[in-house]
Amino acid sequence: MAGEVRRRLDEILDATLAAFPSQGRDLGLHAYDGQVDDLSPAALAGRADERRRHLAELAAMAAGDDQEGDDRDHLALYLAEEELMLARREEARRDPMWANRVLRVSSYLEGPAATEAERADALRRHLEQVPDALDGLAAGLDEVPLAFREAAADVLAGYASFYRTEAAGQAGREVAERAAAAVERYAARVGALDGPPLEPWGAADFGELLRVRTGVPLDAAALLARGRAEADRQLARQREAAGRAGGTVAELRAKVGPAAGELLPLAKGLVAECRRFVADSGFVSLPDDEPPGVELAPPFLRGATAFYHSPGPFEPADPAAFRRYHLTPPLPEWDVERTARWLALFQPQTLAICTLHETYPGHHAHELHLRRAPSRIATALWNEVLGEGWAHYCEEAAFEAGFRAGDPDAEVAMRTDALVRAARLLCAVGMHTQGMSLDEATREFEETAGLDPDHARLEAVRGTWDPGYFGYTLGKLEILDLRERVGGDAAAFHDRLLALGTPPPAIAARRLLP
Numbered sequence: 471m472a473g474e475v476r477r478r479l480d481e482i483l484d485a486t487l488a489a490f491p492s493q494g495r496d497l498g499l500h501a502y503d504g505q506v507d508d509l510s511p512a513a514l515a516g517r518a519d520e521r522r523r524h525l526a527e528l529a530a531m532a533a534g535d536d537q538e539g540d541d542r543d544h545l546a547l548y549l550a551e552e553e554l555m556l557a558r559r560e561e562a563r564r565d566p567m568w569a570n571r572v573l574r575v576s577s578y579l580e581g582p583a584a585t586e587a588e589r590a591d592a593l594r595r596h597l598e599q600v601p602d603a604l605d606g607l608a609a610g611l612d613e614v615p616l617a618f619r620e621a622a623a624d625v626l627a628g629y630a631s632f633y634r635t636e637a638a639g640q641a642g643r644e645v646a647e648r649a650a651a652a653v654e655r656y657a658a659r660v661g662a663l664d665g666p667p668l669e670p671w672g673a674a675d676f677g678e679l680l681r682v683r684t685g686v687p688l689d690a691a692a693l694l695a696r697g698r699a700e701a702d703r704q705l706a707r708q709r710e711a712a713g714r715a716g717g718t719v720a721e722l723r724a725k726v727g728p729a730a731g732e733l734l735p736l737a738k739g740l741v742a743e744c745r746r747f748v749a750d751s752g753f754v755s756l757p758d759d760e761p762p763g764v765e766l767a768p769p770f771l772r773g774a775t776a777f778y779h780s781p782g783p784f785e786p787a788d789p790a791a792f793r794r795y796h797l798t799p800p801l802p803e804w805d806v807e808r809t810a811r812w813l814a815l816f817q818p819q820t821l822a823i824c825t826l827h828e829t830y831p832g833h834h835a836h837e838l839h840l841r842r843a844p845s846r847i848a849t850a851l852w853n854e855v856l857g858e859g860w861a862h863y864c865e866e867a868a869f870e871a872g873f874r875a876g877d878p879d880a881e882v883a884m885r886t887d888a889l890v891r892a893a894r895l896l897c898a899v900g901m902h903t904q905g906m907s908l909d910e911a912t913r914e915f916e917e918t919a920g921l922d923p924d925h926a927r928l929e930a931v932r933g934t935w936d937p938g939y940f941g942y943t944l945g946k947l948e949i950l951d952l953r954e955r956v957g958g959d960a961a962a963f964h965d966r967l968l969a970l971g972t973p974p975p976a977i978a979a980r981r982l983l984p
Contacts, residue, residue, distance in 0.1 A: 475531060475538050476845075482524045482545060483847055486552075489517045492571040497850055498782025503578070504595035507571040509562055510606030518557055525549050540981065541847040543685070544973050548851050551682040558675060562610055565935075566622045566660040572603045573629045573653065575637060579768075582787050586640075593641040597633070601652035608656055613665035617935050626657040636769060668934045671902040676937060683855045683941065684948065685976025690903040696947055697899065697940075701892040701918050708885035715878035719920060722882050727813035733797050737776070738764045740822050741795055744830040744873075751871045754831045754964040757838050760790035762829060767796035774798065775815045778828040783840045783849050793837075795829055819883035826868050827887075831964075832861035839968035848971035854938065857972045859945010862891060866946075871960070889919040890929070891942040897933045898940040908934065948975040956982050 487494040487502065494502030528546040533539035555561045562568050578593035614622075630650040638646035671679070673690060680688045712719045728736050741764055748754060762778065781792040797816070800809040826832055836857065843849040865884050874880040893915045900906030900914070908930055915926035933939060952975065953963050963982075970978050 475534050475542075478527070478531070479538065479541050479545060480846055482528070482549075483850060485520060485524065486549070487850075489513075489520070490571065492574060495577045496782050498785030500592075500786075503589075503592035506596055506599040506603045508603065508606060509568055509571065509610070511610040513606065514556060514562055514610065518553075521549050521552060525553070536981065537844055537848075540970075540973060540977050541845050544851055544853075544977055545847055547682045547685060547974055551679075554675065554678050554682060558678070559671075562607065564611070564613055564615065564665065565618050566607075566611060566614055566656075567618065567625060569604060569607055569622075569626070569656065572600060572607065579636060579640060580781075580792055582791060585787070590640045593637065594645050597637065597641050597645045597649040600649040604652050604656040608659045611660065611663060614660055614663040615665040615668045615935075617668050617931065618665075619660060619663070621935075622660050623657065626653055626660070629653050630657075632769065670905075671937055673903045676899075676902040679938060683853065683938065683974060684944070685974035690899050693940075693944070694896065694899045694904065697892055697895040697943060700943060700947060701889060701896065704885045704888045704892060705918070708882055708889065711878040711881040711885060715882060719882060719886070722879060723817075723886060723920070725814075725817050725819075726810070727816045728818065730799055730809070730813065733799060733813075733816060734764055734766065736816070736818060736821060737795060737797055737825065740818075740825040741829050743822070744825050744868075747868065747871075747873050748830045748835065751873075752961045753868065753871050754835055754961060754968065755839075756830075756835055757842060759835075759838055760793070762793035762795045762834055764795045764797070767798045772798045775812075776821065776824050776828060778833040778837075780834070780837050783837070783843070789841070793834065795825070795834075817883075819880045820887075822874070822880055823865050823884045823887050826865050826873070827861045831868065832864045833857075836860055836968055836972070839965075840971055842969070843971035844969070845971075848973065851972070853972045853974045855941045855945040855948065856975055856978060857945070858941045859943075859947075859949055859975070860968070860972075862888070862942040863946040863949045867960070886920065888943075890915070890921070891946075893918040894929065894933065895940040895943040897930060898937045901930075901933055902937050945975065952979055952982060955979075 487497075487499070490507050491502035491505035492507050494505075525546060528542055528549070531542050533542050575593055575596055578589045578596065581589055630653040633646045633650040633653065637649070670676075676690065677687065680690075680693070708719055712722055715722055741761060745756075745759075745761055748756060762780070767777075776795070776797045779792075779794045779796055781787070781789050785792065800812045804812070828834065840849060865887060869881060869884060896918065897906065897911040897914050901908070901911055906914075911930035911933060912923070912926045915921045915929045916923060919926070919929075921929065949967070952967075953960065956963050956966075966982055967978060970981060973981075
């Protein structure tokens with residue numbers, strides 16, 4: 471019976487990847503190369519029937535051991551989130567950026583030289599399917615709120631340009647041009663659609679989002695209180711650190727960033743520093759570690775200021791050849807003022823905290839363990855609350871373990887970052903369950919996180935369409951709570967936690983607690 475349960479769990483996972491092959495490619499499974507997600511109304515209806523059959527089967531499934539029980543429940547939560555987004559929230563009917571699943575092709579552009587021809591062929595096959603796939607998605611769009619239209623306009627224009635440049639160089643000009651033209655037709659269709667303003671998710675849907683991402687029901691009011699307590703704690707300690715640094719928080723944050731030509735040397739030094747800290751402190755083990763390369767982000771991956779990019783955990787080629795810590799440089803066409811604003815985001819203390827988060831002991835270290843996860847499902851299913859929560863937890867936990875001991879400037883940067891994440895939690899819960907207005911959310915970011923009005927507004931607006939940005943702080947709080955309950959040596963706790971993969975926190979808790 472136990473063998474049959476494992477077989478069925480893997481078959482249900484395979485059915486999910488077959489429905490959304492973009493997920494398989496992201497995992498490094500090359501069987502899905504050259505395949506494109508079918509997001510047409512007919513395909514999504516068929517997937518809904520299949521998903522509900524699988525949810526019913528998982529609910530009745532008796533696991534043969536603890537790992538099967540964890541995988542069953544993790545898979546059920548993953549499918550329940552898909553049900554929430556596609557059925558209850560009808561995201562594919564309202565959000566044109568589900569097209570990202572169709573349009574993302576960066577995985578074909580990276581890999582060993584020996585696979586270049588194979589990757590080029592897969593990219594051509596993928597691009598050939600883009601026009602029909604976008605037509606299918608467009609057929610289901612019937613109302614697009616302004617926030618989604620505005621977000622889609624720049625992104626879709628970027629894809630069209632990217633296809634005509636980078637993708638054309640590998641797949642050929644003709645097929646890339648047809649795909650780019652299809653993107654422009656889709657963008658025009660999206661721009662012509664109208665829709666009501668975005669409304670709060672409401673207690674029921676927001677509560678379901680919390681459940682599927684944590685593994686247990688959470689009370690929104692209680693979560694709001696936890697978030698407020700965390701914000702108050704960080705504010706107090708930020709001010710203490712600023713006093714030790716001999717200035718105000720605003721003065722310390724106003725320091726200029728490096729010159730563009732100094733970005734890579736600065737980041738390389740910080741990666742080495744963070745890796746040395748982890749090794750010397752024993753914060754967490756680093757199995758089969760090779761440091762990620764530090765490079766400027768290629769045009770097809772630019773977006774965030776700095777980020778970790780790795781092959782999927784099933785990638786058969788040497789993963790060390792693909793791991794990169796990318797920094798997005800200012801663009802040549804920017805004026806001096808905009809360039810200075812962008813480079814200020816790389817102020818050395820701020821970039822040090824980002825490097826903890828993205829490399830050691832954050833995402834890069836986590837990925838090393840993920841490749842050793844105990845099952846296919848534990849390897850394949852990424853839980854955002856635990857995954858982003860771990861990286862955010864590492865920022866403060868590193869200071870607790872002695873990172874940059876006695877450096878109050880660095881501590882101010884760390885707590886400033888934590889306050890932005892805490893404000894996200896407060897505004898997500900507030901806007902979607904407590905009647906908080908957009909103006910009130912903007913003020914929350916200004917007062918709690920110290921953001922300027924324009925940046926605060928952008929963060930507040932993001933919360934209207936991405937309520938899951940609570941995950942950083944919620945995940946950190948769940949890990950801190952679990953660490954206290956488990957007790958004992960922190961380094962041993964870190965290794966035990968990462969050995970599980972990235973399950974929802976409730977599943978991690980039942981494995982780690984007596």
